[in-house]
Amino acid sequence: MSMFQNKSALKQQFTAVTGCSSGEVTKWLEKSGWKLDVAIDAYLSNKTSSNTLRPDSKLVEIFESYKDNDGNGDVIGIDGTLRYLEDLGVDPDNSITLVLAYFLQSPSMGVFHRDTFLESWSRTNINTIDGMSQYLQNLYQTYKSDRDYFKKVYIFAFDFLMEVPGQRILSYDLAIDYWKLLFFERQEFEDCFTRLNQWFDFATNEYKRGFSKDTWQMFFLFLEDVIKKDPVNLSAYDEMAAWPSAIDEYIEYLRENDLVSF
Incomplete structure (x- = not known):
């Protein structure tokens, strides 16, 4: 996709979400460096601050x-x-x-x-x-x-999935359900599906514990920075990096079961 086509698509998405007039669209996207989510947040925040919100x-x-x-x-x-x-x-x-x-x-x-x-x-x-x-x-x-x-x-x-006030750990079965919901419908992760299923098997049969917010957030980075870059060999994994212990245990699980060669 060319830069022109990409900007045109961003303009269409910005307009669809905000209902902003066409003359304002480019201004908000340029201010955000053409980052769609930043532009939308800025536009809506500006509307909030400049108008007293009185629902009809x-x-x-x-x-x-x-x-x-x-x-x-x-x-x-x-x-x-x-x-x-x-x-x-x-x-x-x-x-x-x-x-x-x-x-x-x-x-x-x-x-x-x-x-x-x-x-x-x-x-x-x-x-x-x-x-x-x-x-x-x-x-x-x-x-x-x-x-x-x-x-x-x-x-x-x-945080949305927490079932009681003050809860800090997400049960592994609920985490797996929502990882599947979030990741399995995204085309960019198709090459990662085998590793994701191995992660779910590990969580269910080996780890058998809930996940902290830090692990939840870091797993997204692990998926993007390690699994997605090289789903076969996981060559981007660095055992000296500060990954949560659950991820390090997952790597050991793969090694012990001959599911990865390094």
Whole structure:
């Protein structure tokens, strides 16, 4: 893809996500050095700071229609979330739900808070379910095509998956489920699928422990910097580097089972 074609694609994605007028698009992208996620964040932050966000009645009505009926008027719970996803035309088991959770800054699975729900949608000037559905689909395209935006969603996912307040370790079975959801649909990691499955086998049969936030984040770097660069030989692995112990144990597991030759 030429530089011109790439910039044209970035402009289209920026417009699709923000609804920004065409005359403003180039300005925001140039300010960010043509980094899509940075440009989008800057544009939305500017809109937030320059306008008092007062959600209109239609947006409030949408929140009210999904909120809990147990007296907590500030939360959409699991039942309301499932109805909301259904109305958006979203499969709860699809990774698009993580994109929505990241956009609305959901604190945990099946929960949306009034303040972040209204604030996030107010920034977009959208107050209909159809508009939300289209906006979410545009965000999902950005998630699938922009590595930096994908990484932000990936990092967000760890805290989002915590099941109780104060939890610091993610169970290995839940981690595996979401690694599969996050990585197996991405074309750039296709050559890594064998190593990823070996990682899952290691976690299930050998490691048998949960993963810390540091390991969750570092595994993304390990996938990009070691596995993706040389899936066969893992030649970029440096045993002197400061990888989490789980990753070093994984390498030993591969060696002991003759799954890597170095």
